[in-house]
Amino acid sequence: MTLRRWSDGRAFGLRVRLLLAFALLGVTTTAVVASGSYFQARTVILQQAQDAAVMSLTDQLAQVYPLRQLPPTQGDLETLAQHLSDREGYAVVVYRDMRAQGADAPDLLTPQLRQAVRDGVVAWQRVSVEGEPVLLIGTQLELDRPDGGSLSSGLEVYWVRSLAPEQESIDRLATLAWLTGGLSLVLAVLLALLAARGVLRPVRELGQAARSLGEGQLTTRLSVRGVDELADVARTFNDTAAILERQVGELRRMEADARRFVADVSHELRTPLAAMTAVTDVLDEEADRLPGDAGRAARLVSQETQSLTQLVNDLIEVSRFDSGTARLALDDVDVAAAVTATLRLRGWTDRVRVDLPPGVVVARLDPRRLDVIVANLVGNSFRHGAEPVFLRLRAEPDWLTIQVRDEGPGLEPEVLPHVFDRFYKADTARTRSEGSGLGLAIAWENARLHRAAGQRGSLAAGNAPDGGAVFTLRLPRVAADDAGAAR
Amino acid sequence: MSQVLLIEDHQTVRDGLQLALTRQGHAVDAVATGEQGLERLRVGSADVVVLDLMLPGMDGFEVCRRIRQLGDLPIIMLTARNDDMDVVAGLEAGADDYVVKPVQARVLEARIRAVLRRTAGESRRSIGDRSGPERHGALSIDRAALVVSKDGTPVGLAPTELRLLLELSHTPGQVLSRQQLLEAVWEHGYLGDSRLVDACVQRVRAKIEDDSSAPVFIQTVRGFGYRFGPL
Numbered sequence: 253m254t255l256r257r258w259s260d261g262r263a264f265g266l267r268v269r270l271l272l273a274f275a276l277l278g279v280t281t282t283a284v285v286a287s288g289s290y291f292q293a294r295t296v297i298l299q300q301a302q303d304a305a306v307m308s309l310t311d312q313l314a315q316v317y318p319l320r321q322l323p324p325t326q327g328d329l330e331t332l333a334q335h336l337s338d339r340e341g342y343a344v345v346v347y348r349d350m351r352a353q354g355a356d357a358p359d360l361l362t363p364q365l366r367q368a369v370r371d372g373v374v375a376w377q378r379v380s381v382e383g384e385p386v387l388l389i390g391t392q393l394e395l396d397r398p399d400g401g402s403l404s405s406g407l408e409v410y411w412v413r414s415l416a417p418e419q420e421s422i423d424r425l426a427t428l429a430w431l432t433g434g435l436s437l438v439l440a441v442l443l444a445l446l447a448a449r450g451v452l453r454p455v456r457e458l459g460q461a462a463r464s465l466g467e468g469q470l471t472t473r474l475s476v477r478g479v480d481e482l483a484d485v486a487r488t489f490n491d492t493a494a495i496l497e498r499q500v501g502e503l504r505r506m507e508a509d510a511r512r513f514v515a516d517v518s519h520e521l522r523t524p525l526a527a528m529t530a531v532t533d534v535l536d537e538e539a540d541r542l543p544g545d546a547g548r549a550a551r552l553v554s555q556e557t558q559s560l561t562q563l564v565n566d567l568i569e570v571s572r573f574d575s576g577t578a579r580l581a582l583d584d585v586d587v588a589a590a591v592t593a594t595l596r597l598r599g600w601t602d603r604v605r606v607d608l609p610p611g612v613v614v615a616r617l618d619p620r621r622l623d624v625i626v627a628n629l630v631g632n633s634f635r636h637g638a639e640p641v642f643l644r645l646r647a648e649p650d651w652l653t654i655q656v657r658d659e660g661p662g663l664e665p666e667v668l669p670h671v672f673d674r675f676y677k678a679d680t681a682r683t684r685s686e687g688s689g690l691g692l693a694i695a696w697e698n699a700r701l702h703r704a705a706g707q708r709g710s711l712a713a714g715n716a717p718d719g720g721a722v723f724t725l726r727l728p729r730v731a732a733d734d735a736g737a738a739r
Numbered sequence: 740m741s742q743v744l745l746i747e748d749h750q751t752v753r754d755g756l757q758l759a760l761t762r763q764g765h766a767v768d769a770v771a772t773g774e775q776g777l778e779r780l781r782v783g784s785a786d787v788v789v790l791d792l793m794l795p796g797m798d799g800f801e802v803c804r805r806i807r808q809l810g811d812l813p814i815i816m817l818t819a820r821n822d823d824m825d826v827v828a829g830l831e832a833g834a835d836d837y838v839v840k841p842v843q844a845r846v847l848e849a850r851i852r853a854v855l856r857r858t859a860g861e862s863r864r865s866i867g868d869r870s871g872p873e874r875h876g877a878l879s880i881d882r883a884a885l886v887v888s889k890d891g892t893p894v895g896l897a898p899t900e901l902r903l904l905l906e907l908s909h910t911p912g913q914v915l916s917r918q919q920l921l922e923a924v925w926e927h928g929y930l931g932d933s934r935l936v937d938a939c940v941q942r943v944r945a946k947i948e949d950d951s952s953a954p955v956f957i958q959t960v961r962g963f964g965y966r967f968g969p970l
Contacts, residue, residue, distance in 0.1 A: 522819060522840060523749050529841035530755030534762060561841050583917050583933040584963060619918070620932065 266455065270448040271441060278440025279433065286429035294422050301418045302376060305341070305389050309411045312336050313393065324407065326350050332409070341413035347406060361410060365390055369408050378415065385415035454482040458489060470497040515571035521564045528557045559688075566690040570674065573697040580618040580701055582733055587613040587622070587652055588645055594626045595643075604630060607644040615652055616730045621698040625711070626654065628691040629723045633658040637721055647729070650704070654725040662715040671713040672696040695725075704728030741855055744785040745769040746776040746802065747817065748794050752840070756789070759844030765851070773802035780809060786858070787851055790834070791817045792825055800832045807833035811897040813854040817842070830938030835899040836925060837935075853926040858898040873908070876970045878947060878956060880908055889947055899924065900943045903936075907957060907967040916964035940965060 312335070324332075329345045329352035336343030337354025344361065345352045353359075360379055368375035369390040376389045390410040457474055464472045472493055474486040532554040539550040572578045588608045595601050626643075633641040637658025644655045663671060670676045675689040695711055702709035709727040716722045743765045747753040750771070757769045768785065770776050773794050779785070788806060792799030799816065806812055816829040816837040826837055835854050838847055872881035872888075879888050885901060887894045896904065902924050907915060915923075917933035925935055940959075944951045958966050 519819070523752060526819075526841040527749070527751035527755040530752065530759050530844050530847075533844045534759055537762075564841075581932060581934055585918070 267448045267452055270451070271444045274440045274444030274447070275437060278436045278443075282433040282436040286432050290422075290425050290429045293425050297418050297421055298378075298415070301413075301415060302387060302389070305387060305411060305413050306374060306376075308340070309336070309389055309391070309409070313391075313409065323347060324350075326352065336409065336411065341411055344410040344412060346408040346410070355412075357412070360386065360388060360412060361390075365410075366408070369410070372404060385419045387413045387415050389413070451482065454486065458482075458485060461489060461493075465493055465496070470500055511571060511574045514567060515575070518564050518567040518571060521560075522568075525557065525561050525564060528553075529561055532557050563688040563690070566688045566694060569694055570690055570697070573694075573701075578697070578701055580731060580733070581620065582616050582731055583619055584614055584616050585619045585622065587615050587617075587647075587654075590619055590622055591626055591643065591645060591654065594623045595630065598627060598631075600630060600634075603634070603639055604641045604643050607642065609645060609647055613645065613647040613652060614729075615727065617702055617727055618698075618731070621701065622727070625695040625698050625725055626656075628695040629654075629656040629725070632692060632723075633660075633721065636660060650729050652727055652729055654727075655722060656725075657716055657722045658720050660720055662719045663713060663721045668713060672711070699725055699727065702727045702731040704730055704732050741765050741786040741851070742784065743767045743851065744776060744779055744788045746771075746773060746788065746794065746799075747791040748772065749791075752791075756844065756847070760848065760851075763844065763848045765848075773797035773799065773805075776802060777805055777809075780806065780812070785812065787813045787815065787854055789815050789817060789847065789851070791819070792829055793819050800828055803829060803832035803834055807897070811895065813858060813898055815847070815850055815854060826932070827934060827938070830934060831941070833897070833942065835897065835939075837932075854899065856926070857902045857924070875908060875911065875956065875968065880905070887947070894946050896943065896946060899939055900946070903939050904943055904947070904957075904967075907965060911968045912966065914960045914963045914966045920965065936965070 315335075324347055329347060329350055333343045333345045333352040333354040336345070342354035342357065344354070344359075346361075346366075358381070360381065362377065362379070365375055365377045365388060369392055372392055374389070374391045376387065379386050379388060388410055390408060393405040393407040393409060454474075454477075461472050461474050470493065473490050476483050476486045476490070535550045535554040539547045539554070541547075542550055569578075591608075592601075592606065595604055595606070630641055630643065633656055637660030640659060642655075642657045644653075644657075646653045646655075672692050672695075674693045677689065692711075699709040699711040705728075707728070709725070709731070711726075712724045714722050714724070743760055745753060745756055745760070745767055747756065747769065748771050753769045753771065757767045760767045768779060768783075770779060773790075774797055776788070776790070780788075790799050790802060790806075794802065803814055803816070806814060813836075814834045816826075816834040817840055818825050818829065818837055819840050829837060835857075836850050838850055871883075872879045872886075877890050879891075881887070882905065887896055887901065887904060903920065906920060906923050917936045920936045921927045921933065924939075927935075940957055941951070944954050944957055947956055948954045955970060956967060958968070960966050
């Protein structure tokens, strides 16, 4: 399930990013709106409570006017304080050092408040008493003067009122704000998931389709839904895939045509070559008896007929690989004996130093193809390397390795990747060499035709540490039978 | 000197092969179609047939089967392509050997000589010459008279088939690899086509076994080769 890992697992994938963005948006909006309205409401509530308190105090003060005398006695202050206290709060009356309080409570008046009141303003302050908010309002009673002005009496009246009910309302508001915030966060996440699914599914399909296109499924298409940007992408993908399919199809057709042409030409060449080849022995036998030029010409025709035959045979062999019709004819073979026979049949026994493992190396492979590979490798070493040529056979439990090494200058680095190319000539100065130019390509294909347990045989080219080209053939000990060759 | 019947539709190839084989000392009768070739066999005789598989009219496989019905004349196929299906089909039709065109005259000549050696004569010397027929269960093999009979009835075996059976039955119970058999019977030296052996074994089994799918005389030893018996 690489697909799920691809879309779900990554830390900052599209899904996570969308989720974060939506959550952030939801939380920010909620925070701004909720905190705004919270503070607004809080101010209004407190202001109202304060205004009401001030009004109530003023009303009550109006009732106790006028003061009978100044300075007042402690008894006057007590009476005043008692009078001003009610259910909602209690009053504290201060005159210079005297003080009366309408309820049994701690002294809450702060020096700042006192100072403000002494300066002649109606001052208020909110303090917290044992966790409970309390509103303090203070004012100084004024004396009317006969000339219409007023005079500070020096009598300070404070009213202490609990804000608990208001605090309760504000707390409720805060709770509501938190709730709203939480709800909107959940909603945002849900929306984000929905949006992510809507976006991610097409993206995932696109990824899947692109991968299958890359794997060569050129008929892959997406279903286009809706008219959004993703649908545009899907449409573009489909158009691209269609163009690609057409072009690849065209290329394949052209390639197949070219290959068929080569195969057809090779087959057509066989008939005249068959006639010519049949009589090359006659030419060879008669050449010695023919005078001068005629004899040389006869030998040349015979020799080149054989080269041409080899070339055409190689071309046909190659076109059989290309068309996939090459089949293995498997047999149980003593590999050491087979390699020795290959050299012996071509008269190469004295020119190759053979290193064989002790014992018999039996392998199930196509002996004709093994012969072709070994003959091509050794022949190539004779042509392009320098003697002596070394051949080493090694056997593992499941694979066998044949290494052909020469004492030549080795292969140039730029030549290495092309060694197995068809008609590749490493030495451009020597455009015409003995081989058909297909030998190594055919050897490579023959190696790959042998396979076991999903692994193919291989042929690799390289250089020995001390110079000299090294070709390494690896074949399975028991090649898999392909269909039709089963016994 | 041997009589070679060459059936090949391309005139230049036919002429070339006729020229070369004639120089090697064979009497070559060359015809262009399978029908003509069968007609020649009806009126005359030949020691070996060299048969092109790609023929106009009656194709080479059919010609091969018809010749087999007539008798045990050795047949060497000429296949224009190194096509495995052609080779297998040709061997199943009863051909003794095959060469791939273009072929040098001396290669074809060597194959002709090898196949001719299998017909009678020289087989006797190489694979024992015991007196009287040997008995292998229901099978009786007379190496001197080159007669194989089953339950008293002679079995018609082509020269290659007979030679293969003689080779295998010479060492009952011993496994011979396909390559060993190719060298011994077909004289192919090394790296012959093991399908020749498989096809020939199939043909022999069809003639001597009660049930070709469960052979008792010529048994397959998977991974090694073939073995005569044990019964």
